[in-house]
Amino acid sequence: MENRFLGLIEHSLKEHWELPALTNYNGTTLYYKDLAKKIAEYHIILEYAGIKKGEKVAILGRNCSNWVIAFFGTLSYGAVAVPILHEFKPDNVHHIVNHSEAKILIAASSNWENLNEEMMPELRLIMLLDDFSIQYSKDKEMFQIREHIGDYFEKKYPEPFSRSDIHFHIEEPEEMAVLNYTSGTTSFSKGVMIPYRSLWSNTQFAYDNLPFIHPEDNIVCMLPMAHMYGLAFEILNGINKGCHIHFLTRTPSPKIISEAFAKVKPALILAVPLLIEKIIKNKVFPELEKPVMKALLKVPYINKKIYKTIADKLYASFGGKLGELVIGGAAINKEVESFLKAIKFRYTVGYGMTECGPLVTYEQWDTFKQGSVGRAVDRMQIRIDSANPEQETGEILVKGANVMLGYYKNQKATEAVMLEDGWMRTGDLGIIDKDGFLFIRGRSKSMILGPNGQNIYPEEIEDRLNNMDYISESLVVSQNNKLVALIYPDWEQIDRENISHQEINNLMQSNIDKLNNEMPKYCKISYFKLYQEEFEKTPKRSIKRYLYQQAEENQ
Secondary structure, X not given: OOOOHHHHHHHHHXXXXXXXXXXXXXXXXXXXXXXXXXXXXXXXXXHHOXXXXXXXEEEEOOOOHHHHHHHHXXXXXXXXXXXXXXXXXXXXXXXXXXXXXXXXXXEOXXXXXXXXXXXXXXXXXXXXXXXXXEEEEOOOHHHHHHHOHHHHHHHHOOOOOOHHHOOOOOOOOOOEEEEEEOOOOOOOOOEEEEEHHHHHHHHHHHHHHOOOOOOOOEEEEOOOOOOHHHHHHHHHHHHHHOOEEEEOOOOOOHHHHHHHHHHHOOOEEEEOHHHHHXXXXXXXXXXXXXXXXXXXXXXXXXXHHHHHHHHHHHHHHOOXXXXXXXXXXXXXXXXXXHHHHHOOOOEEEOEEOHHHOOEEEEOOOOOOOOOOOOEEOOOEEEEEEOOOOOOOOEEEEEEEOOOOOEEOOOHHHHHHHEOOOOOEEEEEEEEEOOOOOEEEEEEOOOOEEOOOOOEEOHHHHHHHHOOOOOEEEEEEEEEOOEEEEEEEEOHHHHHHOOOOHHHHHHHHHHHHHHHHHHOOHHHOEEEEEEOOOOOOEOOOOOEOHHHHHHHHHOO
């Protein structure tokens, strides 16, 4: 079992046999013994479908218990899982299924009704994620096998199914486990080949470094399992630790999330910055701006009592049993982070990417350094491609057990990031301090070259803009060598305060004037544009910057 991911999962199923494992919110619960049995049933279907080790199985749908069965069932059989985000459009799904050469597609009914099996000619079998019923099969006998799966199971396991009946595929460290596509569109999509050593290394790190998580602890699965951040630390880590994972099974609105936290009381919460920023900026900051509160916060002893009260209320809103809040996927607002640090909230900010399955850096909340994204995790190295890594921003390079094998059927893209000495280019920019903490300074792809060769990092300008009045989100892009601020205002607040269209334009211009006074001249915003809807985002809730940059360049 040593250094084997499937060995960890096999051991956990046996160790936590009688504990609850998976619950669809307000639905049924599967225990670890149930999960093991359903994986064994799933293996029978793959076997009769003629799936060979190393062949691909695509999984498409919202987070749910059956998604976990399909994922672990695929890997433990020896096949490769191809997770597909449920929000991808039909053309995107057809492209990924064909490009990955998947032989089986398991799709939620809501996704399947918009797909066309004729557009995916290499598929042998299509099943619904809802109940594993067969929708299409090249071998008609599969309908009969699925209908009588209980009989086939009893034939294979004549004695009551027990721990000793669990026999998983014995993998090699360099063997591909997951083929994860970074997007759905042909022009941007790259299939990241994640090996078993990466899954093992990420999962083992979580086991060794998240001591506040114990068997039977609850986890609310909010992030999409089709992406590595949520998959690795809500699912792989949760199952390995013997946790009870709860699936929302629908769009996680603030109301649903709040209800789930109160009911489930999670020990660990993974979140994107936007979720936390909305809670703090909408519910906490307005209270602190009241004149009486402002005065009290200036009194040395009283301010600590106030911060303690606020922290207690925040913990209560997360269910009251939170061991740590891990924020990742994008940069967190500096003002919000300073506030969380001031009230001694148990939060930390990590850094990763799909290509590292996903973890690169992390640091537990009590030793975490504000403004950073932690230090290199076990079995990983990071370095900055600059002459002075502590002072001079450079590209972040990574190396170690977590790093991908490359991009599937895309040697050119692989060679663009994988260096001959084993280091991988991340495309991100940063510095490392003397204690090894990494500080992100932006994406090299988003960096804008100033009129005199200055490096302009739009994220830094956006961070200031987002802290200004009536601004919810912003993007800074370049058009005709001028910086343009694209702004999505806080329309709810504007409506509440009955601010006219002309007034909001004047207010925004005041914000821009103030910003331009604070920033270097080469960072001056020439003009702004207001957006009526939120910016389009990736599954990690970071804005799809390239869409808006391209739109401005085409105008």
